Each structure stands twice: as structure tokens, then as C-alpha cells.
Amino acid sequence: MGILTEKFNTAYDTAPFSKITEKDYLPAFEEGIALTKKEIDAIVNNPEAPTFENTVEALAFSGMTLDRISNIFFNLHAADTNEELEKIAQEVAPKLSALANDINLNAELFARIKAVYEQKDSLPLNEEQKTLLEKSYKTFTRNGALLNEEQKAQLREIDARLSVLKLKFGENVLADNNAYRLHIMDIQDLSGLPESVIEAAAALAKAEGKDGWIFTLDYPSYIPFVTYADNRELRKEITLAAGRKGFQNNANNNEAIVLEIVRLRHQRAQLLGYATHADFVLEERMAESPTKVWNFLNDLLEKAKPAAWKEFEELTAFAQQRDGLDQLQKWDGAYYSEKLKQQKFQLDDELLKPYFKLENVLAGVFMVANKLYGLQFNEVDNIDKYHPDVRTFEVKDENKNLVAVFYADFFPRKGKRQGAWMTSFKPQYIKDGINERPHVSIVCNFTPPTDTKPSLLTFNEVTTLFHEFGHALHGMLANSTYPNLSGTSVYWDFVELPSQIMENWCYEEEALTLFARHYETGDSIPMDLVRKIKESATFMEGMATLRQLSFGLLDMGWHGKDPSSVTDLKAFEKEQFASTQLYPDVEDIAMSTSFSHIFNGGYSSGYYSYKWAEVLDADAFEYFKENGIFNKEVATKFKDNILSKGGTEHPMKLYKQFRGKEPQVDALLRRAGLLQ
Template sequence: MNMLLKSFDTTHDTSPFAKIKNEDYIPAFDAAIADTKKEIDAICENPDPATFENSIEALSFSGMHLDRISNIFFNLHSAETNDELEKIAQEVAPKLADLSSDITLNEKLFERIKAVYDRKAELGLTQEQDTLLTKYYLDFVRNGALLPLDKKEELRKIDQELSVLKLHYGEHVLADSNAYQLHISKQEDLAGLPEGIVEAAHELAKEEGKEGWIFTLDYPSYIPFMTYADNRALRREMAIAAGKKAYQNNENNNTDIVLKIVNLRHQRAQILGYASHAHFILEERMAKDPETVKSFLGDLLAKGKPAALREFDELSAFAKELDGLDQLEKWDGSYYSEKLKQQRFNLDDEKLKPYFKLDNVLNGVFDIAHRLFGLNFKEVGTIDKYHPEVQTFEVRDDHGGLVAIFYADFFPRKGKRNGAWMTSFKPQYRLHGVNERPHVSIVCNFSRPTPTKPSLLTFNEVTTLFHEFGHALHGMLADTTYPTLSGTSVYWDFVELPSQIMENWCYEEEALKLFAKHYETGELIPMEYVEKIKESASFLEGLATVRQISFGMLDMGWHGQDPSAIKDLKAFENEQFAPTQIYPDVQENAMSPSFSHIFNGGYSSGYYSYKWAEVLDADAFDYFKQEGIFNPEVARKFKENILSKGGTVHPMELYKAFRGQEPSVEPLLRRAGLLD
């Protein structure tokens, strides 16, 4: 029995992970693709004149079975993959790309969409219906509906090739990440490392049947090693290993794939009549065009670089005084930053960790969501999981109504890619009078519990949890009719607002008091620590700002121009990084081969949106600060105008409805300590 081919007879229609077998996927995808084609054919062959209901609405609700299977499969492909799933992904990706092309290049379907679009002024549509109609019309035009047949076929081939290249890219990054281990056998090489990190490394070695300690490129292992290990040679080895993921002389090298992807994206944009891939992407962003993005990043760089250079000189002088270092290298940055932070603020992440037990932080973010948005989280054991470590929750409102299903997956595993992300297994939408509620998940890579300690988070991991939970709120509180406009289906440079604003509560005493309690004694975090957290929030912010800007500039470099003349990836990167370069270059390393956000995620021509959304989140949180961080009226406005509306209204209109004005950059510069 293939569970993916029938309705799920499960609690709240949740995904039946335990009953899905790997061999189920290909037949399920094939059947669901065939069903989707039938649904599209039914729209095209309808003898009645095209209307919003029989064409646009019907299209919006087509392919939902396929979307459900895709959500399950590709989420597992990121969080719980194996060789078999990777083979399936390579077989499925071109089929899905083909179907997408079949739909967007379907002339009969476009004729019906255009017929409705041409009459939209007289149809009396709601704002959401108007947005959906306009979105479909533009999606088809932007994907070649107006092109001649030969160009349509060219586009189809490019989309197929890109779908497979992106898969290979991600698999290579994961393979190189998993392949590297730093195996330490001498106790003295552990100098400086916190006890919990050493214990976790020893546990990993034991699991692998080895003596000593093993450190990996997984963030909970890599970041503490780079921050605390006194052995500079080993820090260098780790940093170079991380920086050459998918950029080594092996079968996982992504250099050619990067060049192929950027050239195919450019060719695609040119076929569609755009100057570059960035011009194509940014047409549907708040920023609108590459010039605006470059100007935005340039203005921030002008404000941030003087501070970054001062901070680098200060850090260099500190390292020279402490250890006689003549040149600060990339593998020294985190180490001496932490030492300087400890000296200046008497604040050590290791002192803070006992107050940030994962369970307490999770309950804290739940409590904050209750105070702001009236949400109640209850862990339940009746919902199937794709891995035993995943936690499952019912989310209800104060009247007991189901708001969402929430999955939380917190620890690194071999089949799980690095980083942290929010995703969904089922979107919110309304159909046949029923408001279908979403199934939302956050996936992170936090420090595991050890035999002697629970999972204790660094402050950075605390803000990561709040960040991803902000995305989850955007998905959970969605209240729209059409799945294509629901939750996080918004402009890419707006999607980070709900996530980034949530991080602000981590710095507020009133919020920290809810969850920052010592895991052994239950003692509340000392208020002097809270003050130090706030004081240190803008510590070395100039360097952090310039680093983020450099990633945005590299993204625009690849996608904002014709890349066909680029033959040497490393030389090109150096050229792009020149305006933001602070640390000396590391010859063996390159960023692009493992810059998954832009080559395997959705951020191509969009990495700037993290800084863009920081302007929004600083301005929005400034409003909360003025009225009170748990002010019910401000929270209601944020929920109703930002979190529930999805992509039904232009984001600037939503923002102004919440804030009463357009955002100002001043709160961000003030928060970052970059105002003169």
C-alpha cells in the first residue's frame, strides 16, 4: 500500500512518515504529476468562457496532491537524506521542472488567464483575488508565455538543467561537510575548549569507535572550536576545511556547476528580455532593480566600513598584545573577538549557556508567542515524525481552535544539511468553506545533550531559534484563501521581517525573565548579564555588517551582469570582495562553491534582503519599544497586517498599515552603533 497515493488517515491530516517507504516516492510523483496534468487539461478544455473561478481559482487549487508529496520528500531530502533519497531527487527534479514548464508554457491556459486579466477592472474582485490574478498573469509572462515556440523550448531545457545542477550542488556541499573530521588524540590540543564541547567531541569519537575527540564542520562543533581552541594551527586547519567545501580536487567540486548555473540563469533572463538574472528576480521584490540593491549596499558599506576598519585594528592590537600576533587571519577572528568581548564586558558565552537550556528557551518563545498573539503550544505524541528526535506540537488559540501543527527538529545528524531553516509540510488555505490549517517545521543544528548535560545553547543559538520561530509564526498565523499567497509566500526581501524582528526579544529583560533560568538551580539569569548582553549587542557590529554586505555584493556580482566572461571563479570572487575586504584572503578557499543560499536555495539576487529586512525589523521593533514589547495593540497590528496576510497585499502597503509610515533606516544604524 503506497501511503502517498491515498488520503492520509492521520491526526489533523499530518504526514504519515513511518508508513512511507522510499520506493513509494517515484510512483507517487508520477501519479500526482499525471493528476496535475489532468487538472490543467480540465481548465484548458472547459467549454465555458474563462472566469476567475473556472480558470484562476481552479489553477490555484490544482496540483495540491503533488505539492503535498513534494513538501514531504524535499523536506526529508534536506533534514533526513540518504543515498537512495538523493538518487530519487535526481530522477524527480527534471520531471517537476518539465511539469512546471508544461504549465507555464501552455498556450491555452495562458489564453484563459489573459482573458480574465484583460477584464479584471470589471470583475469586482477582492484585493486577494486581484493579487492572485495579477501574480499568475505575470508569472506566465515572466516564464515565457509570450515567447515564440523555439524560445519556449530553450527555456524548458534550461529549467530542466538548472533543477539537476542545483541538486548536485547541494549534495556535493553535504558530502564534503560529512567527509571532514578533525580527530584529536592529545589532551593539550583541547586547551581553551569548554568542557561541554570537549564532552560532545568525545561522545562523537566513541560513537565512531575511536579514542580521543572528533570535531566536525557541523556548526555546534565547528563554531565553538573556532571560538575557543587555543591551538592556532588546528583553528587554521578547521577554517580552511570549512572554506574549501566543494572547492577541492575531488568529485564534489562545484566550480564548474557554479559557472554553469550563473550562465544558464543569465541566458534564461536574456531569453525573457531582461538585462540579467538580477533584473528578472528583482522585478518582484521591494527593491525593484539591481541599481537600488547596489546603492542600498553601498550606502550601508559607507557607514559600516570605517567602523569595521577601526574594529579590525583594535582586534589586531589586542591579539598582538595578548599573543604577539603580527597578522590577524580569518581563523583568528572568532577566537580574539570572544577574548576581547570577555575582557570588555566580562561576558563569556560559556557563562551564559547554563541559563539557556533548550527546553526552557523553547518554552520561552512559546510564552512570548502566547503573550503577543494568543497562541498555546502543547506537545503531543499522536503525530508521526520523520525522526525520533523531532518534537511535535498542536498550536491552538485561546478558544481552543487549532491554529497549526508545529514540528521542531534541533540536532545535527549525518543526513541533515547544516544551518537552520523554516519550512512547511502543508500550507494554510480555505477550500469548500474549511480553513485548512498549516503544518510548519523549524530545523536547526544545535548542541546535543551529553550524558551529563542537557542541550545548552549559546546566545547566538538562542537568537537563531527565535529567528526561525519568527518564520514559523508567519506560516502558522496565515489566514488567506489561496495556498499560493499563504504564509511566507511573500516578496523575498520582506520574508525576513517576521524572523528578524523576533530576535529582538532575546535582548529584552522582560522577555529573558520568562526563560533564562539556570538549568541546575532554576536561578534567573543575573540582571548584570542581561545588561552585558544588551551592551555587547553592537560589539564588532561594523565587521559583521561589512561581512553581510560582502555576501550580498558577491551575489549581485554573479547575477547582476553577463557572467559568460568569468573563467576563474577565485579571481572573480576576489574582485567582488575587494571593496569589503578586511581580513587577508585564504588562497585555498572560495565561498561560491558552498554558498548554498544563492546556488541551492531561494536567495539568488536576494542575499541583500537580510540587511534590507534589518531596516524593517529595527524600525518595527522600535514601535514595540515605544509602546511596550508586549503591547497587545501593536502585537494585534503586527499579526493582522504582517503575519496573517501572506502575499495578498504589496509588502510596503502591509508595512505602512502596521507602522503608519514607511520604514526609517535610523533605528537600524542606532542599534548597530553606526550613527555618528
């Protein structure tokens, strides 16, 4: 046995990162796969008649050693990768895909599951057990259990290929991202940029052994540059570089990969008896069907479009009046929006950032969690980390019982993919009478500290931290029996509710006064700034909604129809964006080739779920506001019916248990200021 397969002799059974080397992974995966096969064989060869316990429950608890190895490895592959890990990922992905198929296409195993499923109405099962049985049966039928041998072989081939393509897609995006440098030598080209941004760019140049200032496509560098840099040509250059990720004539081009992924997904869906990949995916979502998703997106589009055009015209007139610009381009949007926002609200990120020191915001989100759910966070140094930047916390309840282990990884680095996400190293589950507590992590790419300043967050970064922390709470407060129904193991269009609802507290005076203090003076954020934050919350909301809808429509365009006739990725994109387009198209950039959510993450046919969950979160937060944003009774209902239940029951049932009724789309339109 190797370090990854033996019992961890660590605090709370946490991963012993400092003792794991790259050489440990492949043997551990081999051992984990062999052990999983052995566990499956034991279920299949059990001489007793199939029961819920000896078949369905046994299957739910199989493969846990392998899952633990996979969680550790793939979380590092996303947060702290290198060439060696990328090579291992390429080698392991098809093996894991083959094992999944070995299990899902195992006729004898399916026969046992089916035998239990057929007795489901007469079995004394609780809600969670019923859900597990239903999910287990569907996992098999949705993964080819009813196919003939030839079709099963075809499915295996498709899945193995897809697992490699998805990884390659992500690696290409990261490679293009890391290859780009905007190296500035003339100080005049920094005009408009905040001092902290300039300082960070100088530090990066120095770290790379160069003079001047370096800007990259990492968000903490890219977003401030396109938002504040007065030099329009340089804004154009860096915007085009971001838009060309995966869409250049180099080894990282993703065009063929995208076309192959969507065709294979479509073939797979058809093989399983579904019209399209979206039909297959949405069967297991609150939205249920592509028609419902298109109706939802187009209904919102109809309501948001007049507001978006009005905002775009206002922005165009503002740029014309200010700088004589006749036509706004993609590289102008963030810049002029920020200038207009400053003019309208006398509010800009640079004014707010001193009040949002990372440590204070983190303490703030902990205080909010404490007031709502009684959680206490204690930073500890006896838990191993995979990188020195990572911070580790014990999370306990009011009775000092361990709720979870929490990891936080905040700053960009070379081996870390873009964006922000929540993940877990170990799920929560109950086995042999022991409630195993989860190990949850959030990974972000925030503005790092400099030589003269701590990490000061933009307001957007503050909401991102609250968002990911909402996902983390969903993982930390999980209280299910089975690991595959625990925490965030819910319908994909429900998973964003716990994260998006947390963002609401960032706009509330009662919450902001807990943590928004000036990093030098310690003064609380002035109330007029809080008022401006609230007033500006709906600024350009029509355009922002249109942008989100455009991504959802592009996703459905790729996955809700037969894509096999698409040969020109860019031409196809233009068609999908026609109904949401505000800025002129730029020929040599594309979205799909770096759209990691749908081609490297789990959001294919699911990008609409951000907006779907916004309806849920706006409706749910209205309930909090009616009773007080720290109302214990409402918070307890949210914890008991949403956060702790995971995927143990249908999400609409859980939502109605919390809210007393179905969510209303008008709650979102009201909050966004889009109700005429």
C-alpha cells in the same frame, strides 16, 4: 493509489512518516504529476468562457496532491537524507521542472488567464483576488508564455538542467562537509575549549569507534572550535577545511557547477527579455531593481566601513598585545573577538549557556508568542515523526481552536544539511468553506545534549531559535484563501521581517526573565548578565555588517551582470570582495562553492534581503518599544497586517498599514551603533 496520494487517515491530516518508504516516492510523484496534468486539462478544456473562478482560482488550487508529496519528500531530503533519497531527487527534479514548464508554457491555459487579466478593471475582485490574478498572469509571462516555440524549448532545457545542477551543488557541499574529521589524540590540543564541547567531541569519537576527540564542520562542533581553541594551527586547519567545501580537487568540486548555474540563469533572463538574472528576480521584490540594491548595499557599506576598520584595528592591536600576533588571519577572528568580548564585558557563551537550556528557551519562545498573539503550544505524541529527534505540537488560539501543527527538529545528524530553516508540510488555505490549518516545521543544528548535560544553547543559538520561530509564526498565523499567497509566500525581501523582528525579544529583560533560568539551580539569569547581553549586542557590529554586505555584493556580482566571461571563480570572488575585505585572502578557499543560499536555496539576487529586512525589523521593533514589547494593540496590528496576510497585498502597503509610515534606515543604524 499509494500511501502518499490517498487521504491520510491521521491526526489533523498529518504526514504518515512511519508508513512511507523510499519505494513510495517515485510512483507517488508519477501519480501526482498525472493528476496535476488532468486538473490543468480540465481548466483548458472547460467549454465555458474564462472567468476568475473557473480559470485563475481553479489553477491556484490545482496540483495540491503533488505539492504535498513534494513538501514531504524535499523536506526529508534536506533534514534526513540518504543515498536513496538523493537518487530519487536527481530523477524527480527534471520531471517537476518539465511539468512546471508544461503548465507555464501552455498557450491555451495562458490565453484563458490573459482573457481574465484583460478584464481585471471591471471584475468585482477583492485585494487578495486582484493579487492572485496579477501573480498568475506574471507567473506565465515571467516563465516564457510570450516566447515562440523554439525559445520555449530552449527555456525548458535550461530549467531542466538548472534543477539538477542546484541539487548536485547541495549534495557536493554536504559530502565535503561530512567527509572531514579533525581527530585529536593529544589532550593539550584541547586547550581553551569549554568542557561541554570537549565532552561532545569525545562522544562523537566514541560513536565512531575511535579514541580521543573528533570535531566536524557541523556548526555546533566547528563554531566553538574556531572560537575557543588555543591551538592556532588546528584553528587554521579546520577553517581551511570549511573554506574548501566544494573547492577541492575531488568529485565534489562545485566550481564548474557555479559557472554553469550563473550562465544558465543569465541566458534564461535574457531569453525572457531581462538584462540580467537580478533584473528578472528583483522585478518581484520590494527593492525592484539591481541599481536600488547596489545603492542600498553601498550606502550601508559607506556607513559601516569606518566602524568595521576601527574594530578590526582594535582587534589587531589586542591580538598583538596578547599574543604578539602581527597579522590577523581568518582563523583568528572568532577567537580574538571572543577574548576581547570577555575582557570588555566579562561575558562569554560559556557563562550564558547554563541559562539557556533548550527546553527552557523553547518554552520561552512559546510564552512570548502567547503574550503577543494568544497562542498555546501543547506537545503531543499522536503525530507521526520522520526522525525520533523531532518534537510535535498542537498550536491553539485562546478559544482552543487549532491554529497549526508544529514540528521542531533541533540536532545535527549525518543526513541533515547545515544551518537552520523553517518549512512547511502543508500550507494554510480556505476551500469549500473550510480553513485548512498549516503544518509548519523548524529545522536547526543546535548543540546536542551529552551524557552529563542537557542541550545548552549558545546565545547565538537562542537568537537562531527565535528567528526560525518568527518564520514559523508567519506560516502558523496565515489566514489567506489561496495556498500560493499564504504564510511565507511573500516577496523574498519581506520574508525575513517576521523572523528577524523576533530576535529582538532575546535582548529584552522583560522577555529573558520569562525563560532564562539556570538549568541546575533554577535561578533567573542575573540582571548584570542581561545588561551585558544588551551592551555587547553591538560588539563588532561594523565587522559583522561588512561580512553580510560582502555576501550580498558577491551574490549581486554573480547575478547582476553578464557572467559569461568569468572563467576563474576565485579571481572573480576576490574582485567582488575587494571593497569589504579586512582579513588577508587565502588562495585555496572560496565562498561561492558552498554558498548554498544562492546556489541551492532561493536567495539568488536576494541575499541583500537579510539587511533589507533588518531595516524593516529595527523600524518595526522601535514601534513595539515605544508602546511596550508585549503591547497587545501593536502585536495585533503586526499579526493582522503582516503575519496573517501572507502575500495577499504588496508588502510596502502592508507595512505602512502596520507602522503608519515607510521604514527608516536610521532605525537599523541606531540599533547597530553605527550612527556617528
